[in-house]
Amino acid sequence: MLRRAIGKFIRHPGGMVGLGLFLALVCIAVFAPAIAPYDPLRVDPIAALTPPSAEHWMGTDTLGRDVMSRVIHGTRISLRLGVISVSIGLSLGVLIGVLAGYLGGRVDGILMRFIDMLLAFPSLILALVAVFALGPGLTNAMIAVGISAIPAFARITRGEVLSAKENLYVQSAQALGGSEVTIMVRHILPNIIAPNIVMGALMTGTAILAGAALSFLGLGAQSPTPEWGLMLSQGRGFMSLAWWLTFFPGLGIMLTVMAMNLLGDGLRDVLDPRIR
């Protein structure tokens, strides 16, 4: 089954482009210090606002820092934000979804009312509330974005658990006296992996966008961190003088989010055609 899925994925052009882009970005993130031509924090006032040139491919910012080095290092921050936020949303969401779906009854009722409350907020507004409560900063932005991702994972997991519970093998395991934990881990969990992988990939893109938006608003990463959203907000005052300050960090966000969307769409077509 896994081999067939891999075979199908290889023939999915969008998915493969997404995977290629994603792997390239991961390499850039991992080897950022080796690839970046300069130290992303090195200030050089004499070279301030140099347009793109052979020396500085993406130009320099108001403090003379090399934009390309900052964009390269920014890959690290955004991917880390995406992965950490989604891990938070995924682990809490799956936990809530499994408990609600498997135990049902009052537990289900209470947990789902909690999810409904979270869903009542537009997700960026929920992240804003969380960041307000936690205080600005990159780590808190990650947590805030992670919280806003919980409902998506919880709902999809609960749905899968509810339908998995109806399977004959789960009912026979119950009849044979298998413990709740064993049944959950061995018989229910495998069913919810595929849809959560797909959701995880798609939500990583969304999380990166939300994280960059928080930083753009001044509530996420703080100066001098080379974070893309923050770089955009710092460059916007100099747009008529230095277009490169806003162009390249934005391109970085778009390519990263696009990679995750393509990858997610590809995985969905292969693993779980039902979710859209």
Added chain:
Amino acid sequence: MWTYIVRRLLIVFPVMLGVAFMVFSAMYLIPGDAVDAMLRDTGATAEAMARLRAQMGLDQPFHVQFLRFLMVLASGDLGRSLVTGRPVADQIASQLPATIELTLAALAIAILIGVPLGVVAALRRGSWIDTSSMIVALVGVSMPNFWLGLLFILFFSLQLGWFPASGTGGLRYLVLPAVTLGFSGVAIIARITRSSLLEVINADYVRTARSKGLKPRTVVLKHAMRNAMASVMTVVGLQFGALLGGSVVVETVFGRQGLGSLTVGAIQRSDLPLVQATVMLAALAFVLVNLLVDVSYSLLDPRIRYA
């Protein structure tokens, strides 16, 4: 029909109670309270602060404070801004029209461009129109709206001088922010329209309609679209939430007045009552729009009313 609407409307109350609880708890968890925020830099003594705290009821336990918060909300009093001292309700009322104008314009753009784009893509499946509209859709969902807004300003304001780069005012001020905010909506609505139309386009009743000799236009618009619209409406409802969130960013990019920039400013200045009110208002608007979507389903599909 009316019982259905009333029943759905009644669910709004517990949900908003939950929202109030979450917002209140979040604010309660913040280290430092309103008194700290108000008197932080005034050099007030600890006794003076304690007195004010007792006066404002901030020394009471959580549940007492929450109940009081609800009572005050129920009376329609949103309190006063800690920064400007003006009533929160006045501030919101003065900013609300600009945000409504922006989100409605963006929603209109998203629907008026997104739906036809999706229909054409579905009907010409595999053609260059399909491929290119889906590429546009991919770019639309991947592009940060604050970047798109900055690119628009760079090109249409600074280079061509067609539209003002920032500010609030007539139609000229609305065009760039509305297109910026609506762009991702165009992408998402086009995608969902295409896929839900493709799902029904080969259904039996569509084939029957076609074989009856109806015009292809009638078949698509009257028969196929009606069923495809349910998923499109869901996405429009969710999209409204995205627009509310997005307006926060877009208003900041274009220096526009509105609830979004009011919220961001309130968060930056730790203006508790103002944050509470704007956030709850956003949640209320989102909940009501989704209710509207649910009701519109039942208009599109009578089976739902009896479920």
